[in-house]
Amino acid sequence: xxxKDAKNAEEEKISKxxxxxxxxxGQILRIGVIISAVIMLIGFIAYGIQGSTxxxxxxxxxxxxxxxxLLSFKSGSVMMLGLFCLILTPVLRVVVSIYAxxxxxxxxxxxxxxxxxxxxxxxxxxxxS
Amino acid sequence: xxxxxxxxAVGLIAGIAGAILGLGGGIIITPVLTLAMGINxxxxxxxxxxxxxxxxxxxxxxxxxxxxxxxxxxxxxxxxTTIGAILGAILNGILSPVVLYLIxxxxxxxxxxxxxRKLRAGSEILQRVHPDPIAEKLxxxxxxxxxxxxxxxxxxxxxxxxxxxxxxxxxxxxxxxGIGSGAFKVMAxxxxxxxxxxxxxxxxxxxxxVTAAASATVYFFNGSIQPLxxxxxxxxxxxxxxxxxxxxxxxxxxxxxxxxxxxIFYIGLQMFLKGFGVNI
Numbered sequence: 001x002x003x004k005d006a007k008n009a010e011e012e013k014i015s016k017x018x019x020x021x022x023x024x025x026g027q028i029l030r031i032g033v034i035i036s037a038v039i040m041l042i043g044f045i046a047y048g049i050q051g052s053t054x055x056x057x058x059x060x061x062x063x064x065x066x067x068x069x070l071l072s073f074k075s076g077s078v079m080m081l082g083l084f085c086l087i088l089t090p091v092l093r094v095v096v097s098i099y100a101x102x103x104x105x106x107x108x109x110x111x112x113x114x115x116x117x118x119x120x121x122x123x124x125x126x127x128x129s
Numbered sequence: 130x131x132x133x134x135x136x137x138a139v140g141l142i143a144g145i146a147g148a149i150l151g152l153g154g155g156i157i158i159t160p161v162l163t164l165a166m167g168i169n170x171x172x173x174x175x176x177x178x179x180x181x182x183x184x185x186x187x188x189x190x191x192x193x194x195x196x197x198x199x200x201x202x203x204x205x206x207x208x209x210t211t212i213g214a215i216l217g218a219i220l221n222g223i224l225s226p227v228v229l230y231l232i233x234x235x236x237x238x239x240x241x242x243x244x245x246r247k248l249r250a251g252s253e254i255l256q257r258v259h260p261d262p263i264a265e266k267l268x269x270x271x272x273x274x275x276x277x278x279x280x281x282x283x284x285x286x287x288x289x290x291x292x293x294x295x296x297x298x299x300x301x302x303x304x305x306x307g308i309g310s311g312a313f314k315v316m317a318x319x320x321x322x323x324x325x326x327x328x329x330x331x332x333x334x335x336x337x338x339v340t341a342a343a344s345a346t347v348y349f350f351n352g353s354i355q356p357l358x359x360x361x362x363x364x365x366x367x368x369x370x371x372x373x374x375x376x377x378x379x380x381x382x383x384x385x386x387x388x389x390x391x392x393i394f395y396i397g398l399q400m401f402l403k404g405f406g407v408n409i
Contacts, residue, residue: 019194026193033186037367040360053356060352079356080349083179086363087345089186090338094207097200108267113204116339119211123343126215 014104021103025096032092036085043078050075091120132166133361140365143180147366148188148373149380150389151330152311153181153337154366156396168358175353176362178345181310183363185338187370188331197273197378198331199324202286203339205267206296206317210340213300218344220305227404229302233313234401236295240316241394244386263289273328276378284325292322304344310337312396315389326382326389331374 047053053076054069055061061080069077094117101109139161143154155177162173189195264270269286286292299313314333318324324332348354377385402408 022194026190026195029186030190030193033190033367037364040364043356044360044364047357055356061350061354076356079360080354083354083356083359083363084349086179086182086186087342087349089189090182090342093186093189093335094204094339097204100200106268109201109204112208116204116207116211119208119215120339120343123211123215124346126218126347 018100018104021100025100028096029089029093032089033086036082036089038082039085040079040082043075043080043082046073046078047075052076053079055080091117091124094120132357135161135166136358136361137365140180140183140362140367141369143362144184144187144366144369144371145373145376146369147180147184147311148191148334148370149330149377149385150311150392151315151333151337152184152392153177153341154184155180155310156312156392158362162358171353172355172358175348175355176358178341178348179354179359179363180366181341182338182345183366184370185334185341187367188334188374189338191371191374195331197327198335199269199271199273199286199328200335201267201271202269202318202322202324202328203332203335205269206293207336207339209293209297210300210303210314210336211343213297213302214304214340214343215300217301217304217306218347220301224305226306229298229306230400230404233298233302234397234399234404237312237316237393237397237400240320241390241397243320244390244393248383248386248390260285261287261289271328273325275327275382277381282325284328285323287323288321292317295321300340303340310341312393316393326385327377330377330385334374 054072054074055065055076066077066080070081094113098110098113098117101107101113139158143157146152146157147154158177158180159173162168162176163170168176260270264286267289269289270284271286272281272283274281295313295317299317302313303310311333314336315329318329318332319326
């Protein structure tokens with residue numbers, strides 16, 4: 001009987017911990033999305049003031065061009081940074097999911113989700129080169 | 130200035146609709162950008178990719194704890210869509226898109242027909258006498274709290290290999306053609322794997338963001354993404370998707386299905402005809 005109670009208490013502890021972890025993850029994701037939205041908004045307001053993006057109107061975009069633009073606070077570069085942060089939010093989602101499965105002691109899904117992350121990073125890398 | 134306001138408004142509507150239906154919003158955004166505003170298709174596709182991610186992430190942050198989506202199903206199937214998406218991007222120019230348009234067009238039309246059958250049948254069968262062994266092994270069976278019905282719904286997942294195959298094909302199609310990011314996923318989850326509609330649309334929402342991120346850097350660095358188009362659109366969508374995600378939870382599943390049927394028929398027909406070179 002005591003054994004069973006101890007087991008129930010243990011399960012309850014894990015589910016409470018899971019709930020806390022889920023809320024924390026929700027907050028991390030929310031902050032990530034809000035940060036990218038704020039950067040986009042700042043860039044957009046800056047465009048209204050500057051009147052131009054400071055980026056070439058067509059052709060490939062390089063990291064160097066964006067970085068140079070950021071140093072002189074060119075609105076186009078700030079907007080591109082915001083968009084890049086937005087592109088990274090699903091990656092953040094995958095990363096925090098690995099942690100959630102780890103807390104849940106679900107090793108099968110820690111592996112599956114890690115595999116997704118590896119494929120995703122590979123794809124992000126291919127896209128750049 | 131007018132263009133900016135239109136972008137924000139289009140984004141808001143696309144975000145609400147996308148989050149409710151689990152679609153990427155390309156069906157609303159691409160025609161508005163290309164037909165109504167005369168924007169080059171290249172930039173419209175770039176904006177669409179950003180729109181998909183914004184819809185997905187906006188829907189994600191509506192709730193701190195999402196009790197509807199099925200994270201295990203999402204992550205397991207994401208392996209197939211992301212590999213498919215990479216393969217699609219590599220095969221671009223090698224594989225003829227005609228066959229893909231025909232196959233996926235027909236699949237979507239079948240899916241629409243299947244949804245009408247489900248509407249006619251009334252209540253959905255969510256529990257089977259013999260649970261699917263693969264779904265059990267992968268712990269995919271789950272439950273969700275339905276706000277409209279005010280009850281917790283337990284459900285089982287079936288035909289995992291078929292769902293995975295459709296997801297792989299959907300990945301190839303979205304990498305190769307840049308289309309159907311959400312429609313194919315809802316189809317795989319709802320029609321093939323027999324998940325209830327609400328977990329299907331919200332799981333599709335999560336997945337399409339991850340799949341789109343896999344191909345987004347290509348578009349980001351090749352100049353397809355124009356900040357003046359993508360930024361106001363994304364801001365509108367983020368707000369819209371957050372609202373849509375909340376609306377979806379209180380809408381009865383039946384209504385969502387009724388809205389879904391004509392849209393899926395339209396996308397399916399559009400794709401099928403595109404296989405024969407007809408654009409509608």
